[in-house]
Amino acid sequence: MQFTIEIGRYNPEGKYSDAVSREEGYPPPWDKAPPRRYQTYTVDLPEHAVVLDGLIAIREYQDESLAVRCACRSAICGSCAMWINGHAHLACKSKLQEFTKNGKTRVESPPSMPVVRDLVWGMDPFWQKHHAVTPWLEPKQPMPGPREEYRVPNAAMENLIQEVSCISCGCCLMDCESFAINDQFLGPHALAKAYRYAADPRDATVQQRLDHDGHGGGIWDCTHCYECVQQCPKGVAPLDQILKLRKMAVDAGFTKNPGTRHADAFAESVRDSGRLNELTLMPKSTGFFNIVGQLQTLPSAINMLRAGKLPPIVHHKIPGVQRIKTIFQRVGGRFKK
């Protein structure tokens, strides 16, 4: 079967993201990518062939200058993560037939990452973030004896099964929308890793971890877009782990942040009226004593007011709100009145 593959090739004349200065304002994330030239190849392969089969066939028989990174061919090593038709995928797990759109499959390095050459992209941002969350256990005392091991109940590890499936391929980070606009964001894989260690009963540094991950670039900088859940080839669902980490942090008392204030204001409004009170949500989330923050939101509030878009001044309760109050009373946890 004939497949046409369009490959984003290295362009030595291209400018890299470093060349974009903050002073120029934000470029759209994809503008960070060095300009690339696209080269088209046609390969003859069985209909079950995957993208990586095509790339290897091109490199072996048509163009030995093509740079591809791959190893296991079995979706275990994570080496061949790349952009296929504009999204992160493992080339060894993506069938050419399924990805052929309008007669071709487009393959390239992710625009949010530094490009080494052709389809080989630099993993530095990935590993920097990985290391920033202390991705190892800090053992609890007392340490087990020389011929013993830490014992944990099975149930305590079940929560971590999803995350330990991570193969560090980088698919989640390369499609992460928060990272695309904020390179300080720790990113989905590192925060999922952070949850994996924070929730491990053998770790002695949970408080320090939760403190660290709650600051700028941490759990509250995730925009909740689900791209990482969608793109992860191993079902890690990094966003779900980030949300668990947020809950852990709040439950552990790390509540002096807009994320917690937002959740509290949200819950309070739903509890008392059955619906969201948008008029009070923003100021409460920002924090009443955060004068700078309040002033920042003022122009948009005035714009909304002038357009007749401010929520009603008198916030109405939904009929039957008592039902909602009862539910909060029963399972509301810290949101109970």
Place this chain on the structure above:
Amino acid sequence: MKVAFYPGCVSKGACPELYVSAKAIAEPLGLELEELTEAPCTGAGVLSEQNPELADSLNGLTLAMAESKGADVMTICSTCQGVLSNHNYHLQRDAARREKVNATIGDQGYRYGGKAKVKHLLWMLFEDIGLDRIRGAIKRKLTGLKIAPFYGCYILRPEEYLGLRERPERKTYLEQLITLVGAEPVEYRGATKCCGFPMLTFNREKSLAMGGSHIVEAKEKGADMLVTPCPLCHLNLDGQQPDAAKVLRKDIGVPIFHLPQLLGLAFGFSPAELRLNHHVVPTASALEKVELKV
């Protein structure tokens, strides 16, 4: 067709133009809206994150209310759709989880049997109402308008909960609809990206940069306006657009329409009936293209 209408908090709060325009187009579409007036807020994902059991119970109650009416839930908000779909997915498959919800809400007059379907208006247009009915209702072709679709994350991801694996065409409905009303869809990356709204209170500058950059991209690709099925996206893309322009140091000025406003315009309603005069970014530039005034 009778539907259990779930308008969502924002359409009754900061985006009243969405509620008004959704009600307006119901009749030409043959929709009989039975509003779920006693249904609570979905929690917009915030409550699901901080207290999954509470969010299960609140959304289970909404689903039970729709089930008792014997009608599908119709949402007009991508976020409501995403959260309700997510909880419904689990409550339909996990009997134990459903029973837990029923133990909480059971004495409140409702029990959830796992039968409710939740569909955004966008999906209903194609899957229940049908293109013939929509074509029949069109009185004004919007020829000459270039429209960039903006879906909102929660109506696209995760695909499993939203039934997009069974119905991948749901990812193309906005473009199809734009063509159907006689306008031209603009192809750009931002269509399926995040508007940044969930981050607005945590990291305002990045949130504005995120949403703003998608509008800028659409504008550079020739879009006269954007259309979105999500009022939360609308809050960031329209309500915050002047601030986003400051962050990006760019002149943006691209009107953002709600999905029912676009349809309403094609069905012959006047811009004022659709409250197109109540946007932060004036809609006049788009309306002029089809020789209309605000």
